[in-house]
Amino acid sequence: MNKRKSNPRNHQQRKINPKQNPRRNSSKHEDFQTVEGRHAVRESILAGTRKVREVNMSEGLDSGSIIDDIINLAHELRIPLRKHSKSKFKSMTTTESAQGVQAICDPLPDLGIEDLIEGTDNPFILVLDGITDPRNLGSIIRSGECAGVTGILLPRHRSARITPTVSKTAQGAIEHVPIASTTGIPKALTRLKELGVWTVGMDMSADSDIFDLRIVNEPLALVLGSEGKGLGRLTRERCDLTVKIPLFGITESLNVGAAAAIGCFEIARQRLTKVKR
Known part of the structure; x- marks a missing residue:
């Protein structure tokens, strides 16, 4: 497990309205943003900058420190963690290699x-x-x-x-x-x-x-x-x-x-x- 600790108060998870299911709206960037790649997903959870709605993973991932971190953090912070077949997961992602991990997050803060x-x-x-x-x-x-x-x-x-x-x-x-x-x-x-x-x-x-x-x-x-x-x-x-x-x-x-x-x-x-x- 990564030594850095997240602030639980930054990650309090609200119940998701079924009409705002992140999987249903993940392509709508005005509602949610997707983060792909192991380091990027882990940092999105650890930073506490925005709410992480759910984490999606491809089946058959090799265990490793970053994957273990993501799984443990998701469980600790009660972030829904869902596993998908490789073909299903690939259809959900947009980058060339999402490394088997995707997070659905609130948009980054709109700053001036x-x-x-x-x-x-x-x-x-x-x-x-x-x-x-x-x-x-x-x-x-x-x-x-x-x-x-x-x-x-x-x-x-x-x-x-x-x-x-x-x-x-x-x-x-x-x-x-x-x-x-x-x-x-x-x-x-x-x-x-x-x-x-x-x-x-x-x-x-x-x-x-x-x-x-x-x-x-x-x-x-x-x-x-x-x-x-x-x-x-x-x-x-x-x-x-x-x-x-x-x-x-x-x-x-x-x-x-x-x-x-x-x-x-x-x-x-x-x-x-x-x-x-």
């Missing part, structure tokens, strides 16, 4: 920009402008959470949404970092400035290197653009400054997921270094 600032001493926000590949988005969320990002901001349009693929790729990180949405990134950057947050865009055409950034101990938002085009013109213009990752090889650019990981951990490194001084 101010929610990412409130109650945070030194915000470190990741702003993603137009990431359209779900796996890229999931990977970036996972890297950001590991680097200590305190919030993530996504546009409501022209961007990948939080889907089972994103959740699975993020390995459950979406349960641990607040994710807000906004109608437009340029306008959101203006609002962040009003709230006292420095906005730093990552752009390969920038003159300054991210390693020379000197404002990491201030409230900060790191802004990344889309996979192919990078930062849009308006987004770039609204940033307080732009920085680049210096490249020393022949290849001209990095995948946005790699760039996000480098950027987030460089800011984390600088913050940690300054704290130790």
Whole structure:
């Protein structure tokens, strides 16, 4: 059993109205969200961010620590646990490999920009402008959470949404970092400035290197653009400054997921270094 303990008060299970049976409505994202993959399902239960309505499993799963955790947590928290034939389970899932486990959950909290600032001493926000590949988005969320990002901001349009693929790729990180949405990134950057947050865009055409950034101990938002085009013109213009990752090889650019990981951990490194001084 995983050593982390869930807070039972975060997981009090209400009786489900038969008309709102999660299996019947699991495809309706406005009512419920599905989480697939062993790590992602376990984290959805442990985090207590939202109610887990039920857990579905495929028959014939090999026993392992994560599967045992999920089963024990479901029993402990009285979350309905249902087993299905392999063919039935496959028909219920949407990711390429759900690893035999699926959770039906309430939607993640609907947050705005101010929610990412409130109650945070030194915000470190990741702003993603137009990431359209779900796996890229999931990977970036996972890297950001590991680097200590305190919030993530996504546009409501022209961007990948939080889907089972994103959740699975993020390995459950979406349960641990607040994710807000906004109608437009340029306008959101203006609002962040009003709230006292420095906005730093990552752009390969920038003159300054991210390693020379000197404002990491201030409230900060790191802004990344889309996979192919990078930062849009308006987004770039609204940033307080732009920085680049210096490249020393022949290849001209990095995948946005790699760039996000480098950027987030460089800011984390600088913050940690300054704290130790």
